[in-house]
Amino acid sequence: MSISNYDARILKAPHPVPGAPDNWKRFFSFNTDAKVIGIQYIVTSLFFLLVGGLLAMVIRGELITPPADLVDPTVYNGLYTMHGTVMLFLFLFPILNGFNNLLIPTMIGAPDMAFPKLNAAAFWLVPVFAIVLMASFFVPGGPASSGWWSYPPMSLQNPLGRFFNGEMLWITAVALSGISSIFGAINFVTTIIRMRAPGMGFFRMPIFIWTAWAAQTIQLLGLPALTGGAIMLLFDLSFGTTFFRPEGGGDPVLFQHFFWFYSHPAVYVLILPIFGIFSELFPVYARKPLFGYKVVALASFGITVLSLIVWVHHMFYSGTPQWMRNVFMLTTMLIAVPTGIKVFAWIATLWRGKIRLTTPMLFCLGGLFNFIFAGITGVMLATVPIDVHVGNTYFVVAHFHYVIFNTIGFGVFAGIYHWFPKFTGRMYYEGLGKIHFVLTFIGATLNFLPLHWAGLLGMPRRVASYDPEFAIWNVIASLGAFILGVASIPFILNMISSWARGPKAPPNPWKAIGLEWLLPSPPPAENFEDDIPTVINGPYGYGLGKPLVDDEEFYIRRANEA
Amino acid sequence: MMPTSTENQGINYGAILVISIAVGVDIFFSVLMAHWSYSWFPVQASSAAPYVDSLFSLETGIGTFIFLGCTGVMAWVILFNRAPKYDEVNGDPIEGNIKLEIVWTVIPLLLVLAIAAYSINVNNTLSTLGPKQKYRVGDNPAALVSMDPKSTVGPIEVIARQWSWEFVYPDGVRSSELHLPVDQRVNFRLISEDVLHSFYVPAFRLKQDIVPGSVISYSLTPTREGRYRLRDAMFSGAYFSQNQTDVIVESEKSFADWLDLSAKQPLQPGLDPSQPLYQRRLAKGDKGWATVPPSPPPLVNDPGNPSAPHEA
């Protein structure tokens, strides 16, 4: 495919209707179309949301009563370790890469990613490390069970003394996941830097692009540190070194620094794209320009920079010296400032808008509501004296599920509903969507709100059994969790039936502004093909009467005719 | 605090009134929550507890104010700014407001700076955490850190294991439960023989990880007599959740009596909470996922009373 009269598009699927019976097979192939890869990512990761959710159901089932009665404590430890790992590495990271794949090229008017093959390779690593991770359930001794932090020396104990053990497979899977993420990050950043449509200067990029860029920068700068730590951990586990083993002069706390140097910033890798989704959706459903666009855009990189210098807040009681605790308390709290800028900007965007409570908007509002709460408990955790009490208790578990499920999860659902018509060419059912929202909101609140009190009273996390005084909070939480399990039913129903036989979606069902909405639904393989539009205005011109691109009518007409 | 200043039509007394009422209500609930938050904690049994609780109360108040402020505006918007069905018009095309943006950057900045400054102050006042000293496995860690000069009791050696606790007093008495005299600053040497553990007493509001290969000097002052839970708070493997014991804070006299009495007791196996579970597992054919076996019970003078009720 090197001569110019050969059209590269022929290699890719013809105008795809994803899911149409004639070409569903390409979702199971090494396809290099970013939109196919995006959907591959999203479907795979939703499957693993179910897996991680199922593990969570067993966890909550165990915790509904104080003693360890449902499963053996060793099994419990394996379950929550795998729950955290699956949710983070097989659900959240991949699903956000799915969004990146769908949205980055279409939003900046690029035909594809800068490195399509690398992109496909990054995706296909996901099933590979998924299999490695799932295989660990079946090796003798069971899967890794030292928490998703895998702190040595506990993680190095390897009771059965075998070379292939759960921990070893776990490290391998995490390392492969890191390689996949780095491939992805190189691709996304290069694409954003070099493949924007003519006229799309940095300050005309949609906020989602800004946040994706800020997030992927974190991946590039942080992930290698974890990879380095993981390599050393693997050597300690399997090849007899003593980097983290005290016998032999090693330092267990050193690993914690490696781990959190990446894994703290990682939480902003996860939340930044959600900030992007909020920033895209609020203007659409409030029919107003995003308030303070430039500041919101730059705040993303403010968060990136700060996120790299706060990691010790996970180690306030690890024996870190006093000055370190003080310094990192301050840097951590500073993150509230750029984040607050964003929160206030969204609220100002809503103010005096024309609010439309569609399913995506409901999930955005619910997510923002939960996020403000979660951020405040975050600042409490950043306060050293408070963290010294509530650290490693259910207060932390409650805090991070409030961000990770009640905010990020909500944002993910909002994004799925919002862009569903664009990339499948079908409308979803609003009624089912609203049921999904209501059940999710109630379930999530019942599940994670009470756990704050369990933590304040001193219930440690990662316990298979607990003192009876914590029972009440856990019963409510478990009920909430089961409601969340039920909430997945309308969602799954909606997705499958809408994709199969939902009403055909117009190119721009939400009357949204953005390059992706100037494309047909679903977009053809190379997006704008030969006619890349020239961007002449900023991305959120609601009510401003300024067209986004030159000759907008042409694109609208073409999208409608496709 | 919300973007009402975007209106430019002179002074709108109605709006000012509504906002004042809203802020008043917000402040009212914030103060209420701040007071209420004290009841979410276990009893205050150390000199750290009042600081922690009041810091928490302060942040609950500030947090409630911010949370209600933001969500209040959201609720207002949802109630009163809804687009009627089939209404396709846009909202006011407001793109920003520099003054407002400066305000909501500077206020949070000042707030967190103030909280951080105050917390640093509290840290310095309590100065619980002493030096951490690495040692060569096999050497005697006790000699490595000297006693915190501000404390009057100790150093008591705290030895954590998979999955039991052992306390060694300066006069050699060993116990499975931690006895402390009230209102005296106690110094500990935290030691682990296997993996990471954490010394956590919720009623004290204090926790400190115990790192194998290092000895950590740690000090605190109990302020209230009673029996409180001491929990391992750093995941330490299969029977982590069982790794609990009690702290007994008592008057100076009972403490001294207890030391005397214990010194006369012979060494005997102490609390070993994971052993029964482990035996049950073995009896069932060692099913479940792999674990290292529990370390043998520590030999102590006073094995304690695991069935006594704890207060917090």
Place this chain on the structure above:
Amino acid sequence: MTTSNSEVTLKHTPGHIKHDGHNLTGFIIFLCSESIIFLAFFAAYIVLKLTSPEWLPEGVNGLSIRMPLINTVVLVSSSFVAYLAERYLHKRNLWGFRTVWLLTMAMGSYFVYGQYVEWSELAFGLNSGVFGGTFYLLTGFHGLHVITGIALMALMLFRSFLPGNYEKGEAGVISVSLFWHFVDVIWIILFVLIYIWQ
């Protein structure tokens, strides 16, 4: 959009930069990221050396510096040689490029050989405490990069014989020589840390 069909894209994406540039951009981003792993290992080395209660394994007094010093000279000068090769290529002196490029590869291989000899003469192993661990980790991980660099150079050398290979630019060779400089800089830091700072 791979480089192989860049003409197609160039045609349909006006106003955007020549495609070959993507590869170099991507590669530079990759190198930045890669350098963090080394930074992590260096940090581990420094921390462990400064704080470990037992650093040198029993019977080991330190490292001899002679052999590694020769190695360092060879590797560092090979960077300049690689640059020379690049210049030849730029002037379209293909045989000049190939010869000098091969010389770079030879110097790289000598380095690997020197490393091998050093390793085989050492009195301690990977499992000799934190000193042994960090020593082999750092030199080994760096050695892997040298070997990768040589392999990439071999690939570039091979490609230079393909007709029309440089019509779309020299990004491949530029990237590989960038990688070589990177490996070089890493070595200098490593040399200072391990051999000079004893």
